[in-house]
Amino acid sequence: MFPDQxxxxxxxxxxxxxxxxxxxxxxxxxxxxxxxxxLMILRLTFPNPSSYLKMGFDQERTLNRMxxxxxxxxEHGSADSSNMSKDKFLGGLLAHGHHEGSCLSRYQSSLYRxxxxxxxxxxxxxxxxxxxxxxxxxxxxxxxxxRTLKQLQLGQTQSIxxxxxECKYVVWVSFSGLGNKILTIASAFLYAIxxxxxxxxxxxxxxxxxFCEPFPDNSWLLPNNFPLKSKFDLYEQKSPDSYGNMLxxxxxxxxxxxxxxxxxxxxxxxxxxxxxxxFCDQHQKSFSEVPWLIMKTDNYFVPSLFLSPxxxxxxxxxxPNKSTVFHHLGRYLFHPxxxxxxxxxxxxxxxxxxxxxxxxxxxxxxxxxxxxHKHVMDQILACTLQQKVLPEVDKQKTFIPxxxxxxxxxxxxxxxxxxYFDNLRTIYWEHPTITGDVIGVYQPSHEEYQxxxxxxxxxxxxxxxxxxxxxxxxxxxxxxxxxxxAQGLGGLKPWILYKPENHTTxxxxxxxxxxxxxxxxxxxxxxxxxxxxxxxxNLVPHVRHCEDMSWxxxxxxxxxxxxx
Ligand SMILES: Nc1nc2c(ncn2[C@@H]2O[C@H](COP(=O)(O)OP(=O)(O)O)[C@@H](O)[C@H]2O)c(=O)[nH]1
Ligand SMILES: [Mg+2]
Numbered sequence: 001m002f003p004d005q006x007x008x009x010x011x012x013x014x015x016x017x018x019x020x021x022x023x024x025x026x027x028x029x030x031x032x033x034x035x036x037x038x039l040m041i042l043r044l045t046f047p048n049p050s051s052y053l054k055m056g057f058d059q060e061r062t063l064n065r066m067x068x069x070x071x072x073x074x075e076h077g078s079a080d081s082s083n084m085s086k087d088k089f090l091g092g093l094l095a096h097g098h099h100e101g102s103c104l105s106r107y108q109s110s111l112y113r114x115x116x117x118x119x120x121x122x123x124x125x126x127x128x129x130x131x132x133x134x135x136x137x138x139x140x141x142x143x144x145x146x147r148t149l150k151q152l153q154l155g156q157t158q159s160i161x162x163x164x165x166e167c168k169y170v171v172w173v174s175f176s177g178l179g180n181k182i183l184t185i186a187s188a189f190l191y192a193i194x195x196x197x198x199x200x201x202x203x204x205x206x207x208x209x210x211f212c213e214p215f216p217d218n219s220w221l222l223p224n225n226f227p228l229k230s231k232f233d234l235y236e237q238k239s240p241d242s243y244g245n246m247l248x249x250x251x252x253x254x255x256x257x258x259x260x261x262x263x264x265x266x267x268x269x270x271x272x273x274x275x276x277x278x279f280c281d282q283h284q285k286s287f288s289e290v291p292w293l294i295m296k297t298d299n300y301f302v303p304s305l306f307l308s309p310x311x312x313x314x315x316x317x318x319x320p321n322k323s324t325v326f327h328h329l330g331r332y333l334f335h336p337x338x339x340x341x342x343x344x345x346x347x348x349x350x351x352x353x354x355x356x357x358x359x360x361x362x363x364x365x366x367x368x369x370x371x372x373h374k375h376v377m378d379q380i381l382a383c384t385l386q387q388k389v390l391p392e393v394d395k396q397k398t399f400i401p402x403x404x405x406x407x408x409x410x411x412x413x414x415x416x417x418x419x420y421f422d423n424l425r426t427i428y429w430e431h432p433t434i435t436g437d438v439i440g441v442y443q444p445s446h447e448e449y450q451x452x453x454x455x456x457x458x459x460x461x462x463x464x465x466x467x468x469x470x471x472x473x474x475x476x477x478x479x480x481x482x483x484x485x486a487q488g489l490g491g492l493k494p495w496i497l498y499k500p501e502n503h504t505t506x507x508x509x510x511x512x513x514x515x516x517x518x519x520x521x522x523x524x525x526x527x528x529x530x531x532x533x534x535x536x537x538n539l540v541p542h543v544r545h546c547e548d549m550s551w552x553x554x555x556x557x558x559x560x561x562x563x564x
Contacts, residue, residue, distance in 0.1 A: 087115045092125040093332050095132055095216050103212035105341040109331075112348060112470055116331075116491050118324045123317045128332060131193055132215050138167030138198045139218030148291050151261045153227055165291045170197045171222055173232045174204030175268065176298035177450065178461050179481030181207075183300040183518050186329045190302055191295075193318075194311050195288065202232060206458045212335040228262065228294060235264050235296050237275070242266040243287065244275030252286075262292035269298055269522045280528035281310045300326070300484070300518040303543050303553040307536055308528075322542045323515040323557045326488035334489070336466060343444075343463035348470060351442040355410035359389060360471035361424075363415035364480035366499070370448075372419025375505045379497055380420060380475075383510035387495055389473055390439065393431035402436035411441045412471060414464040414482075418446040465489070475510065478548035484518035491516055496548045511547055515556040519546035523553040 087110045089096070100107055138144045144167040151165070172188040174181065185201060192199040200222040201207055213219055222229070231241075239245060241264040246252040252260070266275045277283045279301075287293065302325050305311050319325050336344060352358050361380065365371050384390040390411070394400060413421040425441035433439060444464055451457040465482055468474060469490035476483030478499040487494045493513045498506040527534035537545035537553050546552035 090331055091119050093120045097216040103335050104338055106335040118327055120328045121320055127193055135198055135215045136217035140223050152292055168197045168291050170199055170293045170295055172201045173296040174202045175296050179485050180298040182485045183481055184297045186326055187301050188295055205453055210462045212337055214333045237266055237270050239264055244272055248274045259290050263287055263290050265293055265295045267297035276524035279304045279524050281308055299522050300520050303520045303555050304523050306543050321557055322555045323517045326518055327491050330489045340459050340463050344466050347444055352410045356407035357409045358471040359409055359411045360468040360474040361413045362468055362476045362483045363420050364477035371417045375500055375503050377420055377423055378505045379509045383497055391433040391435040391437050394434050395431050400432040400436055406436035408438045412467055413443045416447050487516050513547055515554055517555045519549055519552040519554045521552050
C-alpha cells in the first residue's frame with residue numbers, strides 16, 4: 001500500500017458521511033437524467049414492450065426446455081442460447097433486414113430445430129445476397145419490371161442482338177399438391193440463380209397465406225395483373241406456346257434469329273421429349289435471352305441440372321455437399337406465416353417438446369380405396385420394430401416397472417386417415433414396452449382426402465410437414481413429396497416405407513435413404529451431347545436412382561465426411 005492513498009480514502013469516507021440525504025438526491029437526479037433518454041430509445045425500438053417482453057420470455061422458456069441430441073439444455077440456457085442466437089440466421093443463409101414480427105418463424109426456427117450439421121457454403125451465401133439485390137432491382141413494380149412487362153404486353157418478338165433485357169424472369173405457375181409446390185419453387189429458384197433471372201411466384205390460392213416473403217426488399221409474388229395470368233390454368237402438354245411444341249412444329253429453331261418475348265416451359269410429369277430438351281445446354285442457350293419464361297412443373301428437377309456441363313461447375317461451387325440443395329434452399333425460402341407458425345409451435349410445445357426423442361411417421365397411401373389398410377399397418381409395425389425405431393411391446397404382461405434408463409418417445413404421425421394412428425396409439429397404451437420406454441402417439445389432423453383449395457387444410461398440411469422436420473428420427477412413405485419436404489428441411493435421412501404392390505406388405509418393409517434430397521420423379525433419359533438415350537442415373541457418382549422410385553433421380557454425396 002502506498003502512503004498517499006490513505007488521505008484519499010479518508011476523504012471519500014468523509015464525503016460519504018457528509019450529508020447522505022443530499023447525495024441520495026443527487027444520485028436520484030443523475031439516474032433520472034440517464035434513464036429518460038434510455039426509456040425513449042427503448043420505446044422507439046420496441047413500440048409494443050409487453051409483446052416484446054413476452055416473446056423474450058417464451059423464447060427463454062423454450063430454450064430451457066428443449067433437448068439437443070438427447071441431452072437437456074442447461075437450466076439457464078447460457079451455452080446453447082448463445083449457440084442459438086449465433087444460428088438465428090442459419091449460418092448466414094438468412095438475410096438481415098426483415099421485420100421480425102411480421103414473420104416470427106424466420107428467426108425463431110432455430111429455437112425448435114437442432115443446429116444443422118450442414119453449413120451453407122460462403123459462395124451460396126454470397127449468391128443469395130446478390131440475388132436479393134437483383135430481386136430488389138427487378139421485382140414487381142420496379143422500373144425494370146414495368147419496362148420488361150411492356151415487351152410482353154406488345155407481344156414483341158425481338159432480335160437476339162437487341163434482346164439483352166436488364167431483368168429477365170422465371171415465373172413459377174401454381175400447380176399440383178403442396179409438397180410438389182414447395183419442391184418446384186425451390187427448383188425454379190435454383191434455376192433463376194443459375195441463369196441470373198428473377199423468380200416470381202404465382203400466388204395461386206394459398207402461397208401468401210402459407211409462406212412469408214423470403215426476399216427482404218421486394219415481393220416474390222407475381223402481381224395479379226400479370227398479362228398472361230389468365231392462361232396459366234390452360235397451359236398443358238399440348239399448348240402451342242410451349243417450348244417443346246414450338247420446337248416440334250419448327251416455329252422456333254435453335255438457330256432462330258429472333259426471340260419471342262415469352263416462352264412456356266412445360267416440365268410437368270407428362271412432358272414429352274421436345275419439352276425435355278430444356279435440360280440440354282444448347283437449348284438453354286437458345287432461350288437464355290427470352291425475358292419471360294413461364295414454368296409449370298410438379299417435379300423436383302434439380303438432379304438433372306447437375307448433369308448439364310454449363311451448370312455443373314457453378315452448382316458444385318454452390319453446394320460442395322451435393323445432397324444439401326433442398327436442405328439449404330428450403331430453409332432459406334420457406335418460412336411459415338405467423339398463423340401457421342402458431343399451429344406448429346403450439347403443437348410442438350404441447351406434445352413433442354418434453355419427450356426425450358421425437359419420431360415422425362408420415363403415412364401416405366396411394367391406393368384408390370380409402371384406408372386404413374391392414375397391409376399398410378403391418379408395414380408400419382414391421383419397419384419401426386425391425387429397425388428399432390420403436391420398441392416391442394410385451395403382450396403377456398400388464399405392467400413392467402420402468403428401468404432407470406427408460407425414456408419417453410413422442411411419435412408424431414401424419415396421415416389423411418385416422419386408423420393407423422389409432423391402432424399404434426392403442427398398442428402402446430394397452431401394453432408395456434419391453435424396454436420400459438413410454439411411447440406417446442400423436443396425430444395433428446386426419447383430413448380424409450386432399451382438399452387443395454381449402455385454406456385451413458393447406459395450413460395444416462404445411463404445419464405437419466414442418467413438424468415432421470423437427471423430429472429426430474423420420475419414417476416416410478415412398479413417392480411422397482410431402483415426406484421429401486419434411487426430410488429435406490429437417491436434414492434427415494428417413495426410413496422409407498417402400499411402396500406396397502397388390503395390397504401386400506413389402507419385404508423388407510422399409511430401407512434407409514442414402515440422401516435427404518427429394519427424388520426427381522420424371523427425369524429425362526437422354527444424353528444431350530450424343531443425342532441418344534442414356535441412363536442418367538449412371539453418368540456421375542452424385543446423381544443416382546432413388547431408393548423409393550427406381551427410375552427417379554436424386555443427389556447423393558460421395559464423400560464419407562458427409563455421411564452424417
Ligand atoms: N394434413 C395433412 N394433409 C395431407 C397428408 N397427406 C396428404 N395430405 C394432403 O394431400 C396433399 C398431397 O399432396 P403432396 O403434398 O404433393 O404430397 P404427396 O401426394 O404425398 O406427394 C397434401 O398437400 C395435403 O393437402 C397428411 O398427412 N396430413
Ligand atoms: Mg405430391
